[in-house]
Amino acid sequence: MTPQARTRIAADIGGTFTDVAAFDEKRGVLMLGKTLTTHHRLISGILDGMRKAGVTIEEANLFLHGSTIAINTMLERTGAKAALITTRGFRDIYEIGRINRPDSFNLRHRKHAPLIERDLRFEVTERLKADGSVYQELEMGEVEAIAAELERLKIEAVAVLFLHSYRNPAHEHKVRDYLRKRLPGVFISASCDLVQEYREYERTSTVVANAYIGPRVDNYLGEIEQEMKSGKFGGKFLVVQSTGGLYALNEARQDCVRMMESGPAAGVIGTQALCHVLGIDNAIAFDMGGTTAKAGVVREGTALVTGSVMIGGYLTGLPLLTPMIDIHEVGTGGGSIASVSVSGALRVGPQSAGASPGPVCYGLGGAEPTVTDANLVLGRLDPKRFLGGEMLLDKAAATAALKEKIADPLGLSVTDAALGILRIASASMSHAVKGVTTDRGLDPGAFPTLFAYGGAGPLHASMVARELRIPQVIVPRAPGHFSAFGMLLSDFRRDLVRSQFIGLNAVEMGQLETWFAELEQQGLAALTDADLGTRKIVIGRALDMRYVGQEHAVTVDMPLSAFKRGDKKALKRAFDTLHEERYGRGSPNEQAEIVSIRSTVTGVMKKPKLEKIAKGTAKPRKEALTGTRKVYFEGKGWAQAAVYQRDALLAGNVIAGPALIEEHATTTVLQPGDTLKVEPYGNLQIAIAKK
């Protein structure tokens, strides 16, 4: 690091692209670079992206990194040869799972496939009771014998899970410490170090996933660190977690599951940061790419987080107990294939042409018409300016495929078929948004702003917003780099949770304070170790609670003031209120109990100050208008739409639809009646026409 190092660099590795966003703190300049992900050597993509952005690692005081390495290792099953050591009588928990059969009529339904097969799941004699007391002592002799076997089998990673370890970590730690000594070079992970919550199947699945991906992620991060060092990087290297918060490199190399969904999370964090700048409290983050559309929620200025997730989908996925931005996903993207069923029904998705062979218009061998082909045929995309003109699109081929496969079989015109595909795609994407709101008991109507990003988000946002009756769409700057951008605005964060079953009546406030303090001590220690010099620390507290007799607990954010005052009634009130909001009724007269306590320690980082862009008049400059194009709109038919170059727009510019705003990685569509205003920071603020 040169003494004047002052740039923070964020690199986000996604499935298709690697994005770099860099911010020069002194000059206040944002620099961006996008390149294809280099799957054989991911680091090459980072270096290439930095070159494109025009930054070197030497200039950096902070390197922030998000990557799909963790989730891909899990989904592609390319992890380590791993073993599990668990309580006697419970090695099958991981394979039995929760026994559900969501695909109920499918006789070919399958269960989740464990990452560790039965012969590598070992049992040892030990048992804790629910209160953490020892029911049966740990037999270390058995552990020693298993260790010898693991060595013989050349096991690369070991997960350790004992029942009720969230109440008493002693047995897990004893085995963990022994194995680390006995099997040097083997990746050892104990469940209580990752998660201190009850639910043995989900906890087993979490610690196994960590062990399974651990060696590869550890190795990968180590390589990047080496590369950075050889590039004379002397700053801090932080990794993005699934909460969008940052953690230290050495933590990431051990607690790998926490970076599972870093990319999508960072986009929601970017939305949250823009909400603060723009004075918006409630918004939907809408991210659409080639294969999926994702929706997250910012509520009262904070991105909503959930405590568990299924990796690989609900039907056959593996659960993780790890905090994560709450994101609802549907399998609709630019590559979604439209088809006509044998009985003559029109469907869009769930099959996707992905990036390869991709839509018909890519000319890479795709033969099935997709959402992107429909956009091209309807004039929403310019065949010559896709990805800044790097890829020529074949409109004739797209038209022919739509005609042959969709329009003719249904007796529709090609344009009606194409518009139909977009309408159906918009309807299903609106369900993603509804999923992330209504499932939490939130009214989608209470979120009047939709932030649209990802390569296809701005293209579809006006249709999705209409579907949901959302009056305002915001297309941020660099919507195609938004996750990397979001990383620049993130904070150091540690989420801590511990199951603690106790009636609210029975617990002393002092006792609660002690438990929280223990958790927070861990978070503060992690912050100190990271040595970031953060001055401001924010602590958040929550309790998982339920009414006595219920099974299902909800996470209730608690005001810190209640703990200061020792006001137990305020805790109960907060729970009753949330219960009423989410479940339709609260029961102030019923007793409640605590299931888990949660704490979030945030080390607030110095943020890059967003720069305003140059001001202009209401009428955009001449050079911003690059021409007009015929575009087909619902209820309007073909209309001449003005085409603008986004880079040339100035703050204060106002554009009335129909219009298209083009930039490197995406196009924003304004429908007739929509009005766009470029706000001072360069974000496009679109008022959707009222019907």
Place this chain on the structure above:
Amino acid sequence: MATHPVKKSAAPAKAAKPKSAALRKPATARPSRATDTKKKARPKVDPVAVELVRNSLVAATEEMKSVLMRTSYNMIIYEALDFTVGLFDAQGQTMSIGLGLPMFIRGMSDVVKAKLEHWGEKDIHPGDILLTNDSYLTGAHLNHLTFSMPVFHKGKIVAFSTCMAHWQDIGGILNGFTTDIYSEGLQIPLVKYHVRGKLNTELRDLILMNVRRPDRAEGDLEAQLSACRMGVKHVEELMTRHGAETVTAAMDEIMNHSEAEARAKVRLIPDGVYEAESWMDDDAIDIGEPVPIRVKVTVKGDEMTVDLSSMSPQVKGFFNSCAGVACAQVAFKCLTLPRDNPINDGNFRPLKVIIPQGTVVSATRPAPMRVWMTYPMTVVDTIFKALAPAIPDLVIAGHHADLLTANVNGIHPADGKLFMYLGGLIGGGWGAKSDEDGVNVTVCMNDGDTHNGPSEQVENKFPLLVKHYTMRTDSGGAGQFRGGLGAETELLALSRVNFLTRSDRVVNTPWGLNGGQSAMGNQIGLRKKDGTRSFFPNGKVNLRLDTGESYILRSGGGGGFGEVKKRKRESVLRDLRLGYISRQAAERDYGIILSAAELAALPAQGAEG
């Protein structure tokens, strides 16, 4: 401690024909659309609108589900998903249903039709809420309260929004074995819970006085009404957006699509008459007296008829139901369009069901119905068994076909209060297929997205300690493809508890197909303080455990498929490595004797884990 003795004479006696043999109308009274459309051109409907309506209907019932699950009070609704929400057209035909449990595919449409018939369109008004829990209408036990709200558009009924959910308690005796419907709780005939928007308070008070936890019941009731209202809102929006005519035409199209695709699937089944028989262990009253399940399936062209006329007459114990048509529909859907959404009546138009009144799956008052869900699962399996010679590649061998639940209750030593725990629900083995082993330890056919409960949760709440929860080695039926494994769990009582089970298929174990062998059956066991354990010859057990004694639940495996000699050696070796089978079974069932090298390669903790 007492359990039922087992009669020695286990040979299945031929059951008498049911007395009432009045033919019930086939389930599909409507004329076949697809054959109509061959003759005349279909009405022209915008295919985009059809797809938008289809998406909206699926989303509507999903949201009704979400509302119900979020707002209900009892775990049977939000964990076991013991409910169904649905939208029905003005004739009561299913437009879309959100499950819930697969076996509820039928009952709600029948209830809506019964309501229509009872009041007539003229006597159903905006703001009415129609209610019943009549077992002989819903087909299930009294816990299933079914609420419907009519949806009006321009003064006419266009749809019904309906929600059925399982109430934790509906009165009646708490434990033991019932022998008539009167001992099973409050019966509510077809009544209006709201009349033109006004709550019938007397009816509400009557209901709440008859249930053990009126506060919880009221919570669940309100949740059901919220779900219904959500459905009404969605249908109204749909009508406003597309117009009633388009929605109706689109709905016709959706049903026609489902019908056409289902017919295309039936056409692939060779014409013929296919029959099969299987047996339930007993009815919990006449212990050891097997109960016959007989089905006859006729396939002709693109139509299938399931004839259940030779089923056992209704039984003395509480295993009766009116789920016969549902059984046929579940099997039919599995074989034709398992993933067609929304679930709608078009799918079932090629299916006819013949079923007289008074069988064990078409019971009449006052037959006891409390454990209605057990037998129908075996009926579905038997339909697959009947069709196995015709479509071996589509069917599945028998599964464990029981919920394996236990009612456990007693005084909690921590607070001296009564605790009640619905124990078990441990999952079991599923049958093998013509090209694939069966699935291990998964919930039975009656249930879908139902979850078991974490052991750590059980131990935190109840004076019980889970000794183990494992897969049962050798429980899957042998075959070219092996049946899935069942599970075993043992729970140690840390204080005195009462224990009641109502399991079946202990004696009559899950069968194999095409030469595949049968699996181990379900079992209930007890471990005494001295460590010895024993298993009951029957699945209906009612006893009290002392501190230090354990109960054991074992679920059966799935049947095998194809002859054992065709199983690949490497598959047997893999099963051995994973401990799915024991070395004895490898030798006995597959005739495979390991070489010294293969033996040495086996993990130390193999089968006995």
